[in-house]
Amino acid sequence: MFRQRVLRILLVLMVLFTQPGCWSSKEIEDLSVYTGLALDKGEPNTLEREFEERGGSYQKHNKVTATVQIVPERTIGNSGKDGETPKTHFNNISETGDSLLEVFRQFSIRQNRPIIGHHLKVIVISEDLVQKEKIRRLMDFVLRDNDIRPSCLIFLSQGRASDTLMTTSEEIPSFRLAEMVHNNFRTSKVMKGITLSNLDALMYSKQSFVLQNVVEAHGEVEFSGAGIIKGDTGHWIGNLDQHDVESIAWIKGDIKGGSIKAYDQSNDSITYEIKSVKSKITLNETDDKKISFHVAIESTGRLIEDWDVKEHSSNVGYFKELEKIFEEKLTQHINSLIHKMQSTYKVEVAGFGDWYSIEKPHVWKQIKDHWDEEFTRIPVTFDLKLKITDFGSTSD
Amino acid sequence: MFKRTDDKITTSQATIVLTNSMLGAGILTLPRDIVQGVKTPDAWVSVVLGGIAVLIVILVMVKLSQQFPGKTVFQYSKKIVGNLPGGVLSSLLILYFIVIAGFEIRVLAEVTLFFLLEGTPIWAIVMPFIWVGTYLVYGGINSIARVFQIVFPISIFILIICFILSTRIFDIQHLRPFMSEGLMPVIHGMKSSILIFTGCEVVMTMTAFMEQPQEAVKGMVVGFCIPLVLYLVTVVMVIGGLSINSVITSTWPTIDLVRSFEISGFFFERFEFPLLVIWLMQMFCNFCSFFFNAALGISQVFNLKIHPVIFALMPVIFICTMIPQRINDVFSLGDSIGYMGVLIFMLLPLLLSIVLLIRKKGLKQNV
Numbered sequence: 001m002f003r004q005r006v007l008r009i010l011l012v013l014m015v016l017f018t019q020p021g022c023w024s025s026k027e028i029e030d031l032s033v034y035t036g037l038a039l040d041k042g043e044p045n046t047l048e049r050e051f052e053e054r055g056g057s058y059q060k061h062n063k064v065t066a067t068v069q070i071v072p073e074r075t076i077g078n079s080g081k082d083g084e085t086p087k088t089h090f091n092n093i094s095e096t097g098d099s100l101l102e103v104f105r106q107f108s109i110r111q112n113r114p115i116i117g118h119h120l121k122v123i124v125i126s127e128d129l130v131q132k133e134k135i136r137r138l139m140d141f142v143l144r145d146n147d148i149r150p151s152c153l154i155f156l157s158q159g160r161a162s163d164t165l166m167t168t169s170e171e172i173p174s175f176r177l178a179e180m181v182h183n184n185f186r187t188s189k190v191m192k193g194i195t196l197s198n199l200d201a202l203m204y205s206k207q208s209f210v211l212q213n214v215v216e217a218h219g220e221v222e223f224s225g226a227g228i229i230k231g232d233t234g235h236w237i238g239n240l241d242q243h244d245v246e247s248i249a250w251i252k253g254d255i256k257g258g259s260i261k262a263y264d265q266s267n268d269s270i271t272y273e274i275k276s277v278k279s280k281i282t283l284n285e286t287d288d289k290k291i292s293f294h295v296a297i298e299s300t301g302r303l304i305e306d307w308d309v310k311e312h313s314s315n316v317g318y319f320k321e322l323e324k325i326f327e328e329k330l331t332q333h334i335n336s337l338i339h340k341m342q343s344t345y346k347v348e349v350a351g352f353g354d355w356y357s358i359e360k361p362h363v364w365k366q367i368k369d370h371w372d373e374e375f376t377r378i379p380v381t382f383d384l385k386l387k388i389t390d391f392g393s394t395s396d
Numbered sequence: 397m398f399k400r401t402d403d404k405i406t407t408s409q410a411t412i413v414l415t416n417s418m419l420g421a422g423i424l425t426l427p428r429d430i431v432q433g434v435k436t437p438d439a440w441v442s443v444v445l446g447g448i449a450v451l452i453v454i455l456v457m458v459k460l461s462q463q464f465p466g467k468t469v470f471q472y473s474k475k476i477v478g479n480l481p482g483g484v485l486s487s488l489l490i491l492y493f494i495v496i497a498g499f500e501i502r503v504l505a506e507v508t509l510f511f512l513l514e515g516t517p518i519w520a521i522v523m524p525f526i527w528v529g530t531y532l533v534y535g536g537i538n539s540i541a542r543v544f545q546i547v548f549p550i551s552i553f554i555l556i557i558c559f560i561l562s563t564r565i566f567d568i569q570h571l572r573p574f575m576s577e578g579l580m581p582v583i584h585g586m587k588s589s590i591l592i593f594t595g596c597e598v599v600m601t602m603t604a605f606m607e608q609p610q611e612a613v614k615g616m617v618v619g620f621c622i623p624l625v626l627y628l629v630t631v632v633m634v635i636g637g638l639s640i641n642s643v644i645t646s647t648w649p650t651i652d653l654v655r656s657f658e659i660s661g662f663f664f665e666r667f668e669f670p671l672l673v674i675w676l677m678q679m680f681c682n683f684c685s686f687f688f689n690a691a692l693g694i695s696q697v698f699n700l701k702i703h704p705v706i707f708a709l710m711p712v713i714f715i716c717t718m719i720p721q722r723i724n725d726v727f728s729l730g731d732s733i734g735y736m737g738v739l740i741f742m743l744l745p746l747l748l749s750i751v752l753l754i755r756k757k758g759l760k761q762n763v
Contacts, residue, residue, distance in 0.1 A: 024515030143645075146510050149666070150656045197656040201642035354569060361436075361576030 032113040035090075036069035036174025038161035039125045039138055044096045058106075063098040064129060064138065067162040068107070068115060069174050090172050092165055100141040117147035121178040123154050123196075124214060126161040127227050127236045134234035136203050143200055150197035153178055156227035156236065157214045168219035177214065180223060185256040188249035189242045190223055207231040208347040208372055210248070213239060228347055231372065238345050240337070247337040250330065251295055251350045253279030260301075260386075262329035264308055264322065271305035272326045272386065281352065283359045293352055293380045297330075303391045314395035319388040327384045338380055348375035404607045407615040409541035413602055413685060414619030416544045417595040419626065420682030421503035423555075424675075425727070426592045426627060427634040427649040434585030437571045437640055440631045441582045446589030447624040454599055454620050457745045458612045461603035463752065469600035469744065470696040476748050476755070485743055486697045489597065492736050493690035494709070496594065497683050498716025499729055501525055504679040505717070506726060507648060512672055522717050525680060526710055533688045533706050537605050540688055544681050551678040555626070558654050558667050559633045565657050570639040571632065591734025592627060595682070596620065600745065601689055647723075687713065 042062035044052065051057070070091045093110070097103040108114050125138060142148050155177065157164045167173040184190035191212045194202070202209045210226035225241045226248075240248075249255045255277040264270050279297045286292075303322065341348055353371050357364040367374045405413065430439040464472040469489065474482035505521045513521065532543055575582075603612045630650060634643055637653045646652045654668045664670055691709055695702040720726045755761045 022513075023517075023520055024513055146514065149658070150652055151658050195656060197638055197642050197652060200645060201639040204641040204645055358569070358573045361573045 026116075030113055032070040032072075032107075032111060032115045033119050034068040034070050034115050034117060035119050035121050035172065036165045036177070037120060037123045037142075038067040038069075038092075038157075038165050039123070039129055040065040040067070040161050041126060041128045041132065042096045042098075045094055048094070048096060060096075060102070061098040062096045063133065064100070064103075065094050065096045065162070066100060066103045067092050067094040067165060068104070069165045069172070070115065071119075071172055090165075090174075092162065094162060100138075101145075117145060118149070120148050120152050122174045123152060124157050124161040124164050124177070125154070126157050126159070127213075127239075129161075130156065130227070130229065130234075130236035132235075135199075135229055135236075136234050139196070139199060139203070142196060148196070150195060150200070152196045153181060153193045154196065154199050154211055155214045156211045157216065158224070158227075158239070159216055163216040164214045164221050166216070166219065167221055173221070177221065181212075186258070188246045188255045188258040189225075191226060191245055191249075192254065203234065205231070206369070207353055208349050210240060210245075210349045212245075228345055228349060230347060232369070237347070240340065240349075243333045244337045244340060247330075247334045248350045250277065250297055250334060251279060251281070251337075251352075253277055253297070259304070260326050260329055262325045264325055266308055268307035269305065270303070270308065270322055270325065272322075272388065273302045273304040275300045275302060275389065281355045283355060291378055293355075293378060294383065295380065296383045296385075298385045298387075300387045300389045303388050314391055319391075323386050323388055326386045330384055330386070331382060334382060334384075342376045346376050347372045352378075352380070403537050403605060405537055405541045405602075405605050406607055407611045409545060410602050410606050410612070411615045411619035411622075412544045412548050413537075413541055414596070414598060414616055415622045416548060416678065416681040417598045417685040418593055418620070418623040418682075419551075420500050420595070420679050421507070422592045422594075422730075423627065423630055424503070424507060424648050424650045425730070427631050427643050428646060429588040429592070430585050430631060431635065431640050431643045431649075433588040434581045435640070435644075436577055436581050437573070437635055438575055438582050439585060439635060439640070440571075440628055441575070442585035442589040443592075443624070443628050443631050445582065446586045446593065447620075447627070449586070450590060450593040450596060451617065451620055451624075453741055453745065454596055454616055455613065456749060457597070457599040458603055458616050460745050460749050460752070461600050462609055462612060464604075465609050466604055468604040468692065468696060469748075470693045471604075473744070473748060476752050483697055485748075486693055489600075489740055489744060490690050490693040490697065492597070492733075492740055493686045493693065494712060495716055495729075495736070496733055497686035497690060498713050498719075499726070499733055500679055500683045500686065501713070502717045502720060502726055503730070504676060504683070506723060507651070507672065508676065510648075511651065511668060518718070522714065525683065526713055526717075529680065529684045529687050530706055530710055532684050533691060534703065537688070540684055543684075547677045547681050551674050552626070554670055554674040558671050559629060561659060561667060562633055562637050562653055562657065565638075565653075566633065566636040567639070568636065570636050588734075591731065591737065593620075593623070594733055594737040595686070597737070597740060597744075598685060598689055601692060 042064050044062060044065070070093065071089065072091055093107060095103045095106045095110075097106065104115060120142075123142065125135070129138070142152070143150075155164075164177070165173045167176060169176070181190060181193040184192060191210070194211055208228060208231040210228050212223055213225045213227050215222050215224045225239055226245050227236050228238050228240060229235070230237045246258065249258075255274060258274045260272040260274070262270055262272075277297065277299045279295060282294045282296070284292050284294055303319065337350065341350065348371060352375060353368070356371075357368070427439070430442055433439075434442055461467075461469065461472075464475070467475075470486045473485050476482065477485070501522055504525065505518050508521055509516065509518060532540060599616050603609055603616070606612055606615070634649050634653045637656065638646070638649065642652070643649045651668050651672065654671055655666070658665050659667070687706075687709065691702055691706045694700060694705045694709070720729055
């Protein structure tokens with residue numbers, strides 16, 4: 001009886017000891033977590049070239065330089081003790097090659113801790129590279145990989161992409177970029193973040209699209225406009241400026257906040273703070289099968305800044321005057337975008353195609369493969385209504 | 397302590413057994429399967445139409461089973477068409493259950509290996525599941541039903557939470573245009589949408605275990621509608637969240653939906669892990685249901701005791717699980733299971749009902 005009980009307890013203990021384990025576990029301290037990935041045209045840096053001179057190379061074409069931003073956790077424990085200023089919290093390393101995974105594995109012969117992609121937050125691709133290589137090729141590995149999540153954000157960069165992950169502020173550059181996307185409630189110059197799963201759908205649809213552009217200077221970054229990726233080729237073809245990005249948001253009615261600045265008759269700055277925006281795109285067809293788009297935009301906002309201090313800025317008549325000025329300014333911006341889309345780049349990236357496909361799915365099926373050219377022939381008219389509903393806490 | 401010895405389950409237990417027999421690994425891949433068939437955002441219409449078609453099948457199966465109270469399909473098929481043909485038909489059904497049980501475990505292992513436990517050998521995942529499953533199935537229908545009752549609310553709760561959180565990337569425009577190409581693509585997609593309801597065949601055995609067989613219609617219809625609604629919600633949320641262009645290219649679209657957003661400052665930041673871990677239990681239930689039905693079938697058709705049969709089935713299921721070599725083989729096995737399901741329906745409930753009707757009404761025989 002006693003014996004049986006001992007045996008049973010032993011068995012239970014054995015089971016207990018074998019259960020709290022994980023077959024393929026790896027301690028997080030032994031891994032390099034990378035949070036950012038930058039892809040550039042393949043140009044080996046000095047370190048790589050030196051390695052190569054000393055025989056450290058393998059068979060490859062230098063097509064793409066991948067830079068990963070590794071976030072070490074060790075600095076946290078060390079800093080503060082001796083009053084030392086903590087150095088950069090991150091470590092960027094680059095390798096050049098023609099297969100992303102091979103490049104990533106190549107880091108394993110340079111580093112003691114293998115890299116792991118669970119926490120990748122941003123991917124920055126340089127425009128130079130997308131001009132040469134199809135974006136679908138560059139993204140193939142990250143879409144297939146099981147560690148990298150589809151919630152990762154994608155940006156383009158005007159200069160070298162690796163520079164955008166080198167900002168000098170306290171914050172980790174890749175986190176900074178990822179969090180900057182949340183600022184689109186302040187200005188619609190910040191586009192809605194395009195995640196990997198959005199990008200997957202965009203690339204599959206073969207329609208042209210835009211990705212937010214990152215510009216770097218002196219260790220600082222800024223979101224500036226957007227780069228256009230041509231749908232049928234998958235290459236970068238040009239840039240839109242900050243106003244164009246705003247105009248796209250106006251057309252889509254997808255604005256959470258922002259402002260319009262214009263100049264009044266005496267050339268003083270006046271600024272309109274956006275409170276709400278509604279837009280409606282309608283597709284009109286005349287009897288002879290001519291198609292045209294009409295965009296009706298309605299917005300309310302506040303007169304938030306008026307450098308013309310002589311004016312009484314609570315007068316309704318005065319507001320109506322200003323509304324006209326703002327509407328003109330906005331029309332100017334939107335027309336410039338339409339001009340760029342229809343004449344300069346011959347692409348459509350403001351969501352008209354989506355409307356077309358919803359309104360006329362049958363016709364869309366026939367024209368979707370050459371939608372960009374089709375769009376250049378379709379007239380677009382606008383009807384803007386801005387309304388200043390209040391003037392802030394002073395009317396002087 | 398109160399212990400049930402009669403192998404009977406209540407109506408609500410029967411409902412949950414049916415629900416858990418259908419809700420399994422299918423939910424992880426079903427949006428892609430259907431979107432590939434339909435190719436327009438109307439995929440969810442296919443789910444509804446397919447569901448209605450299968451509902452009729454279920455009604456036929458329940459009505460047939462109610463003619464023989466307390467008897468499973470393995471027993472009454474012999475009565476209707478004779479010993480040998482009945483045995484052959486039952487064996488087909490048994491084979492079908494074994495293959496699904498193996499398939500279910502394989503998908504479970506594939507998805508776990510890819511997202512959760514990279515590097516663990518596949519047998520180390522498959523074997524414990526078969527062992528634990530054996531233990532549960534050994535306890536009989538009552539234990540199974542009770543485990544299902546515990547697991548079901550938990551797994552559904554997590555699934556619903558994931559879908560609620562995914563509304564942050566939901567865009568109604570992804571579901572438009574509605575019916576742009578008429579009904580044809582929807583009909584075309586119904587083929588795949590019927591396949592996702594495989595497992596409803598357990599109706600023909602569950603009715604026999606019910607305490608109140610007269611309530612079978614109610615219980616089974618509810619048990620079928622729960623997965624139908626969940627499938628519908630899944631398809632709508634996945635297409636709305638990812639758009640059909642992304643769903644078509646995704647291997648595990650439902651998981652990709654959950655992987656497409658991060659929620660900082662919440663209890664979990666990433667929801668694919670809780671979803672996968674909890675859904676493992678659901679897939680386990682699914683597997684046990686088929687395991688039990690296969691064992692029951694063999695014991696009833698060949699007049700064997702059920703317990704040795706259960707043990708004998710363990711290696712068979714393991715082999716079934718390990719046969720597919722590539723992931724493509726796994727998915728094409730899933731498709732073949734769907735076609736087998738249609739064939740099984742033609743042969744069993746339909747054929748049996750017709751023969752029964754002819755013998756009873758036409759030949760006035762007493763079956």
